Amino acid sequence: MSTATSLPTLTAKDLASDQEVRWCPGCGDYSILAQMKKALASLGIPREKFVFISGIGCSSRFPYYMNTYGFHTIHGRAPTFATGLKACRPDLSVWVITGDGDGLSIGGNHLIHAIRRNVDIKIILFNNEIYGLTKGQYSPTSRTGTRTKSSPLGSIENPLRPLSLAIGAEATFVARTVDVDINHLTETLRRAAFHRGSAFVEIYQNCKIFNDGVFDYATDKSIKADNTLYLEHGKPLIFGKDRNKGIRLNGLEPEVVTLGSGITVDDLLIHDERAEEPSLAYLLSRMVYPRFPECMGVFRAVQRPTYDELLNKQIDEAIAKKGRGKLEELFASDDTWVVE
Amino acid sequence: MSTATSLPTLTAKDLASDQEVRWCPGCGDYSILAQMKKALASLGIPREKFVFISGIGCSSRFPYYMNTYGFHTIHGRAPTFATGLKACRPDLSVWVITGDGDGLSIGGNHLIHAIRRNVDIKIILFNNEIYGLTKGQYSPTSRTGTRTKSSPLGSIENPLRPLSLAIGAEATFVARTVDVDINHLTETLRRAAFHRGSAFVEIYQNCKIFNDGVFDYATDKSIKADNTLYLEHGKPLIFGKDRNKGIRLNGLEPEVVTLGSGITVDDLLIHDERAEEPSLAYLLSRMVYPRFPECMGVFRAVQRPTYDELLNKQIDEAIAKKGRGKLEELFASDDTWVVE
Amino acid sequence: MTVSHPTVEAIPRTHDVEVKELDAVTIRFCGDSGDGMQLAGTQFTNVSAIVGNDISTLPDFPAEIRAPAGTLAGVSGFQVHFSSHDIHTPGDQLNTLVAMNPAALKTNLKDLEPGGILIINSDAFTTSDLHKAGYTSNPLEDNSLKGYRVLRIPINTLNREAVAPVKLSPREADRCKNFFALGFVYWLYERPLEPTLRWIREKFSKNPAVLEANTRSLKAGYNYGETVETLPVHYRVPKAHIKPGKYRKITGNEALAIGLVTAASLANKPLVYASYPITPASDILHQLAELKRFGVRTIQAEDEIAAVGMAIGAAFGGALGVTATSGPGICLKSEAIGLAVMTELPVVIIDVQRGGPSTGLPTKTEQADLLQAMFGRNGECPAVVLAPRSPADCFDVALEAVRLAFRFMTPVFVLSDGYIANGAEPWLIPQIDRLPSIAVHHPSSPNGNGHGDVPFLPYKRDERLVRPWALPGTPGLEHRIGGLEKEDITGNVSYDPINHERMVRIRAQKVANVAKEIPELTVEGPPEGDLLVIGWGGTYGTTLTAVQRAQRKGYKVAQAHLRYLNPMPRNTGDVLRRYKKVLVPELNSGQLLLLLRGTYLVDAVGLNKVQGRPFLVSEIEQKIEQML
Amino acid sequence: MTVSHPTVEAIPRTHDVEVKELDAVTIRFCGDSGDGMQLAGTQFTNVSAIVGNDISTLPDFPAEIRAPAGTLAGVSGFQVHFSSHDIHTPGDQLNTLVAMNPAALKTNLKDLEPGGILIINSDAFTTSDLHKAGYTSNPLEDNSLKGYRVLRIPINTLNREAVAPVKLSPREADRCKNFFALGFVYWLYERPLEPTLRWIREKFSKNPAVLEANTRSLKAGYNYGETVETLPVHYRVPKAHIKPGKYRKITGNEALAIGLVTAASLANKPLVYASYPITPASDILHQLAELKRFGVRTIQAEDEIAAVGMAIGAAFGGALGVTATSGPGICLKSEAIGLAVMTELPVVIIDVQRGGPSTGLPTKTEQADLLQAMFGRNGECPAVVLAPRSPADCFDVALEAVRLAFRFMTPVFVLSDGYIANGAEPWLIPQIDRLPSIAVHHPSSPNGNGHGDVPFLPYKRDERLVRPWALPGTPGLEHRIGGLEKEDITGNVSYDPINHERMVRIRAQKVANVAKEIPELTVEGPPEGDLLVIGWGGTYGTTLTAVQRAQRKGYKVAQAHLRYLNPMPRNTGDVLRRYKKVLVPELNSGQLLLLLRGTYLVDAVGLNKVQGRPFLVSEIEQKIEQML
Numbered sequence A, B: 001m002s003t004a005t006s007l008p009t010l011t012a013k014d015l016a017s018d019q020e021v022r023w024c025p026g027c028g029d030y031s032i033l034a035q036m037k038k039a040l041a042s043l044g045i046p047r048e049k050f051v052f053i054s055g056i057g058c059s060s061r062f063p064y065y066m067n068t069y070g071f072h073t074i075h076g077r078a079p080t081f082a083t084g085l086k087a088c089r090p091d092l093s094v095w096v097i098t099g100d101g102d103g104l105s106i107g108g109n110h111l112i113h114a115i116r117r118n119v120d121i122k123i124i125l126f127n128n129e130i131y132g133l134t135k136g137q138y139s140p141t142s143r144t145g146t147r148t149k150s151s152p153l154g155s156i157e158n159p160l161r162p163l164s165l166a167i168g169a170e171a172t173f174v175a176r177t178v179d180v181d182i183n184h185l186t187e188t189l190r191r192a193a194f195h196r197g198s199a200f201v202e203i204y205q206n207c208k209i210f211n212d213g214v215f216d217y218a219t220d221k222s223i224k225a226d227n228t229l230y231l232e233h234g235k236p237l238i239f240g241k242d243r244n245k246g247i248r249l250n251g252l253e254p255e256v257v258t259l260g261s262g263i264t265v266d267d268l269l270i271h272d273e274r275a276e277e278p279s280l281a282y283l284l285s286r287m288v289y290p291r292f293p294e295c296m297g298v299f300r301a302v303q304r305p306t307y308d309e310l311l312n313k314q315i316d317e318a319i320a321k322k323g324r325g326k327l328e329e330l331f332a333s334d335d336t337w338v339v340e
Numbered sequence C, D: 001m002t003v004s005h006p007t008v009e010a011i012p013r014t015h016d017v018e019v020k021e022l023d024a025v026t027i028r029f030c031g032d033s034g035d036g037m038q039l040a041g042t043q044f045t046n047v048s049a050i051v052g053n054d055i056s057t058l059p060d061f062p063a064e065i066r067a068p069a070g071t072l073a074g075v076s077g078f079q080v081h082f083s084s085h086d087i088h089t090p091g092d093q094l095n096t097l098v099a100m101n102p103a104a105l106k107t108n109l110k111d112l113e114p115g116g117i118l119i120i121n122s123d124a125f126t127t128s129d130l131h132k133a134g135y136t137s138n139p140l141e142d143n144s145l146k147g148y149r150v151l152r153i154p155i156n157t158l159n160r161e162a163v164a165p166v167k168l169s170p171r172e173a174d175r176c177k178n179f180f181a182l183g184f185v186y187w188l189y190e191r192p193l194e195p196t197l198r199w200i201r202e203k204f205s206k207n208p209a210v211l212e213a214n215t216r217s218l219k220a221g222y223n224y225g226e227t228v229e230t231l232p233v234h235y236r237v238p239k240a241h242i243k244p245g246k247y248r249k250i251t252g253n254e255a256l257a258i259g260l261v262t263a264a265s266l267a268n269k270p271l272v273y274a275s276y277p278i279t280p281a282s283d284i285l286h287q288l289a290e291l292k293r294f295g296v297r298t299i300q301a302e303d304e305i306a307a308v309g310m311a312i313g314a315a316f317g318g319a320l321g322v323t324a325t326s327g328p329g330i331c332l333k334s335e336a337i338g339l340a341v342m343t344e345l346p347v348v349i350i351d352v353q354r355g356g357p358s359t360g361l362p363t364k365t366e367q368a369d370l371l372q373a374m375f376g377r378n379g380e381c382p383a384v385v386l387a388p389r390s391p392a393d394c395f396d397v398a399l400e401a402v403r404l405a406f407r408f409m410t411p412v413f414v415l416s417d418g419y420i421a422n423g424a425e426p427w428l429i430p431q432i433d434r435l436p437s438i439a440v441h442h443p444s445s446p447n448g449n450g451h452g453d454v455p456f457l458p459y460k461r462d463e464r465l466v467r468p469w470a471l472p473g474t475p476g477l478e479h480r481i482g483g484l485e486k487e488d489i490t491g492n493v494s495y496d497p498i499n500h501e502r503m504v505r506i507r508a509q510k511v512a513n514v515a516k517e518i519p520e521l522t523v524e525g526p527p528e529g530d531l532l533v534i535g536w537g538g539t540y541g542t543t544l545t546a547v548q549r550a551q552r553k554g555y556k557v558a559q560a561h562l563r564y565l566n567p568m569p570r571n572t573g574d575v576l577r578r579y580k581k582v583l584v585p586e587l588n589s590g591q592l593l594l595l596l597r598g599t600y601l602v603d604a605v606g607l608n609k610v611q612g613r614p615f616l617v618s619e620i621e622q623k624i625e626q627m628l
């Protein structure tokens, strides 16, 4: 992805398309859209180099609202289109927009394969723990017991944790943020943009209509400090309104401790987003409210060769070795004979 | 799954169908078939209660060779058929046979969803790190660099680790074994059979024709003891020909240590397959030869309600609460009027 | 069966309120999605049914969940056709239009007949709302509505006054305004308030303030009609003469859900319904998920492939396995349906068709998946295809689909559509003991030579070519099935060329055999003549009405309607050949047309509309007249 | 162009070795999968081509990877038809059969003509191998082969002797026996050894022992023929008179791979080939994966859905996006193909058809996915459908598919099949500068009003109704596409009914417009007459041969062959109507037949074979005669 230097700088407004935004009033998607425009405008990449590819869902309407190239594809398959595009167009900045249904239900397989291949695409999953567009069925991230149109007596399924799954699928970059925390959201999107390889970002997103308030514990000003933990690389895991709580490791189990009375910052787990092995990131992805604060920020960010890079490299190397193939040669790649 | 008591005991031979087994001579599948018959015969379950459901692949021919009910379905989808069957037939012992292509490439999504739902089915993945039936392309578990028909210059993809993925998908039971270790294989299949819920077993399986010897490090008598570690619940992680090596935790990183010279068994990590949180199982699933010995045995085995149980429970409870529904009632579930 | 319209001329211009009797009326409630129009329409429908009219309805939702208030995209409508005779369509043209805001007026006015009654919430015609609807001048002021009988009612104001005594926020108060409008329309068409009052009482029993407010609004609307001399006339649509019995209103999706539960009960099978949500099929899942007490197992699968796999897995286990989706989902299910054809397992696949191709128009109706259902699988892969013709018919078709699936061990498609799925009509509730029984047989011993020493032969067939449905768990019948070609009789994998051809023929013949056990195709009208209009699915009512009108004009035209699309009734070719011309109206580009021409070699012509909405009676009528 | 067979009568029964000239010969090598029969067949083909015969081949693999040695399931065969004239089929009946073991004899003998030459490896007729093949008595001893000219050669023994001087394990030594057999057949048909000796030298350059052994075996086999008077005659098939030029042998899969690379090069586009392995399409992936030097990007996708998604994504980015699969994979790709139709992106979808339905007969051929390609998607979803008629024709069809995809911005199906894919024939290597150019245009500035202030209009069309292919990365052309219905011209999402109908028609018309730019349908034979035999795909050569034979018998019969199945050539109806009868031979149950009848209303009849293998010339010939 080439970053141009002496360009007329973009503003967030330049990135707004002329299409009327049609999410429900109060939908968390609005904030994500606004922050995305902000984040992209700051990257120094010309507008025409951005491509947004989405599946189907409320969230997947996103590309229509960005004045960039966009492709609203079919349900669950956006990573495949993005992979094909990136494979031949390494110059583009390719973003996949997906939902918890789109990305984890019907599209789970493509998600894990794009992630394991480390294709240089940014996958942004709007997790509202519900199917919005089809008017309110539970999703693979809905908590057990959730009552919806399709689970009137409560869902009987164990939810997937998107970050655990991504980490289980060899992710090189995983992060989490939340729709209303606009600075953190912008910054997280920027971090994803800067990552070379598949970047997977889960955004807690409020669905005003069908699942209003599921993330209140993590967004309500009065309680969120006690229920979330903002990760910083190299820093101890501290949280709480009074910043006096932390996470300590007990064997392989994290535990919440209160600083003071013998426990100091030195006892706390230190975040290392660059750890080669993802065990820490995995462990953090398992921390779930109410037993634990839920982590926000970058869980894991390591460099590995990207799929598109390697694909092109094999071509370049083959050409370097034996020269660019010529059709004559190709035609004669088996025994030939001449009829006179 | 009902286990009958006073039945004429089954022998492995009773479980052999009349179909000629058509795997290549020397294929690891033969051993798995033999051990499966042994394991099942020992369970006290009548033959007609077993159902084998497979996708497509060499491995997926398995059901034809078992004198049980069998369903050789389509590529990658076996867990869905199994889920539907188990949902209405809790009395059956349902086994899914799949391969690394069938289960992790085309079928990855169904695999993770069956696992997270904890449907009471046993999923046995024959991992030969290759597509056998289609004559030798690399698979999602093939190591980077593997040269195959479809990757003549070496595969550029990061392999998935089946157990890591399963653990990332909320698995309640995961285990690994290897085709030629017949006692361990039999015992692991028995453990899977006894687990209530989705049991996921990865079997290292040698493909004689297209990937011969990839697991030599774990099967060759002269070296396997140094390259594998057999897990036992509650026991320290010891391995090596001389049983003098072990795994110690350094922060969140496992490290190989040699016992003696200050390091004792007490320093070693203790295996706990019943840990509520799967962090240990995950960490073990990341240990890969040659840096580490690879773990064999049961990584994780915890009890959770199964999908089929919960599904039936909701029905029973609804009936208990308001009585079994009658058609008259159903027909009149909206306002009615009478025309005379 | 003509529909008479209250034209301007028909309304005597006097100040005495007069009651005029009408044969049939079509009314549409429309407003913003937040205005409660679906509710108003449903209530009006219920009351009309209860007073004995025949009814037919057509809801029209916006595609967005909540489009911005006041915009064209946010308009929601509900059309009711009610009459004193048998009707089959929700009506072509509106006699009365209720428009709660400018956007609703803008998008719906074109359907109102000249001189029709236009009830307008004048309070909503603010500059801002006019602007959102794209009006540059106020239609209430610019004389553009002069061709209609306009009733401007300041509904917001009147409603707020009506509910003032109740302690409600302004927003809550405004939410009642659909009841005010409804009350007025009840007066206009002489409907009793009681059924709706009862509904309000039940619905809001836990919220007395809202209960009270809605009650007041409804009555206030009614009284407004009675008191204020807006209109010198109101209307009465007498009872229809319909078949005696107990009725309820039913939508197509409801009828499918109820039909499936009924079929399962008649066959004494558990129903396993596995589905992945998709518009307009999701409601079947929602309905069935509520029916746990009936032993219904609903599974929300991870995708459509999983859903059909689960249904087939359940069928293998001896349950009634059903899955439903819409067109894009059929694409995904097609590979597994091929497996069900090969393994000859009974499974019902419902396709609630919507506008395509691709994601298309998810909330709109269409009939463009017929050839997909017929041919959308690899290889020669025949399945039974049925299509209901109306909402209530979905019940019967569900029963028939299950019966045929079990009887012939075959996948059966049911092609519903968005129009049938969401439309409603009265349904004569069947008597349980008169329902057909659905017999199922599972063998309990080997079918080889009658002795245990010859193994079970899963592909040994009966005289109808149907193989036995042996269930896992049955001792001695252990066997294996799968997607590879099977050897005749034994079911073993076979690569034998001749066997393959035999099996391809057997599978085709088995499905063809269904034709021996279904009714012949009947016609409505003369048994031979100048024109046969033949269709399938949701076009039934419209076509029937059009054909009947043409018949009354003296044309020798008849209607035939195919419920069975594969196989077709055995006399189909005969019927087609008895008419000089054949017309095939379809909401697609000519799919049944291709089948009829290709199969029976008749020079049928198509009338094709692909607009995401049903035919109007007049469109078919015109085409008929043009052809004769 | 008759094929004359060396019958028993034709072989003079004398002990002088005589050379007899033949017009054409069909020979099949068969043995256990481990016996190297594919290699022997390929070498024989190459040599025959090099000496100037026309050739056509038909390999036949077992379904299993390695079925147990000696079993019927493990038999592998390779048939070569070589001649001194133009041929179009691999031959109906065998003149010579090489059987390396009893199982091979058992499964192949039925195809040998009466009196044909039967070369048998007598060493393999052990009790155990006879038993595995299901023989109860030894056919070499029970007189059951008396109708053939049997040559019993103890190949194992002779071969071991031949290679004895080389240090090899017994197993390695036995592996050479295919070369012994080949050498003998080279003698029998006067083929030179040099090309194969050269091949051995290159292939085994790193393994001198094997090189030496194979060389010895080949020569020993040849010398055996020369020395031992097994047969008093050997044969010569003179050069064919074929078009001068440089030739190579090519299979259908090779020709597709090479054609795609050529098309990409002609269009100056990178080729992105995304595919999921499936028999019989995988070889295209294997071929292309070797061509990195040609800038080919192959992606082995996680499944078929991903593969087509990647191809479409690449097309969106301006590359040549291609995917290939077989029938079950087409099921899975169908939803995404609908998206490509809606977004009007150029993508080529290759279906190498195999026996169905479901998993069916993966290694066998069939033509039963035509209707699936036409209709296997939701909604009205037209795409272009082409079919190659022979292995070499795959090259031309690949070019044409790419040309049409780019020129009309549409998905294009290529329906190959297992027979074409694995069969081989000589290919006249085209001259690069004579290849058609493939023009592609990408706009670089907005197409609104020519000024930057009107945005880019992605659905504004040219006179052929084709929309512009604007590439991401182009400043000022930012736009969005997707699967929801598009507004004409702007491409914005539109729920407008009339727009929907317009777009459905435009999409159909655009595909129909292709017919304006493709050649008319031509016939081989009289321009009108008693019978037209019309087909598509791989039946070409067989049909042509049958029709030509009938013509020589004086029948007024002609052949037409459809390369373009959607749209069909504009004169197709005319052509059909110029003959009294129309016969449609297909390897399915009548799919083109339905289309022709339905579209052109001609009373065509089908000749249908669904056995997983191609027609024999005689089958079509018989049907022709029966109809006349």
Ligand SMILES: Cc1ncc(C[n+]2csc(CCOP(=O)(O)OP(=O)(O)O)c2C)c(N)n1
Pocket: A056, A057, A058, A059, A060, A075, A098, A099, A100, A101, A102, A103, A126, A128, A130, A131, A132, A133, A134, A139, C276, C277, C278, C279, C304, C328, C329, C332, C359
């Ligand atoms: C093949 C297919 N199946 C089903 C659907 C219906 N569908 C559209 S979006 C959706 C789920 C949306 O949920 P999510 O991805 O969480 O997005 P949200 O609307 O919540 O943003 C479903 C089931 C479809 N469009 N296509």
Ligand SMILES: Cc1ncc(C[n+]2csc(CCOP(=O)(O)OP(=O)(O)O)c2C)c(N)n1
Pocket: B056, B057, B058, B059, B060, B075, B098, B099, B100, B101, B102, B103, B126, B128, B130, B131, B132, B133, B134, B139, D276, D277, D278, D279, D304, D328, D329, D332, D359
């Ligand atoms: C829909 C579909 N796509 C592709 C195939 C071809 N196919 C059959 S098996 C297989 C992969 C087999 O690999 P694996 O699952 O590892 O099984 P193995 O043969 O190695 O045991 C593939 C690609 C198919 N049968 N169906």
Ligand code: SF4
Pocket: A022, A023, A024, A026, A027, A028, A029, A058, A059, A128, A132, A133, A206, A207, A208, A209, A210, C065, C066
């Ligand atoms: S339904 Fe929920 S997710 Fe969808 S637009 Fe509305 S608020 Fe947002």
Ligand code: SF4
Pocket: B022, B023, B024, B026, B027, B028, B029, B058, B059, B128, B132, B133, B206, B207, B208, B209, B210, D065, D066
């Ligand atoms: S190809 Fe490999 S996996 Fe398949 S049967 Fe042969 S040895 Fe076994």
Ligand SMILES: [Mg+2]
Pocket: A057, A099, A100, A101, A126, A127, A128, A129, A130, A131, A132, A139
């Ligand atoms: Mg969601």
Ligand SMILES: [Mg+2]
Pocket: B057, B099, B100, B101, B126, B127, B128, B129, B130, B131, B132, B139
């Ligand atoms: Mg494998």
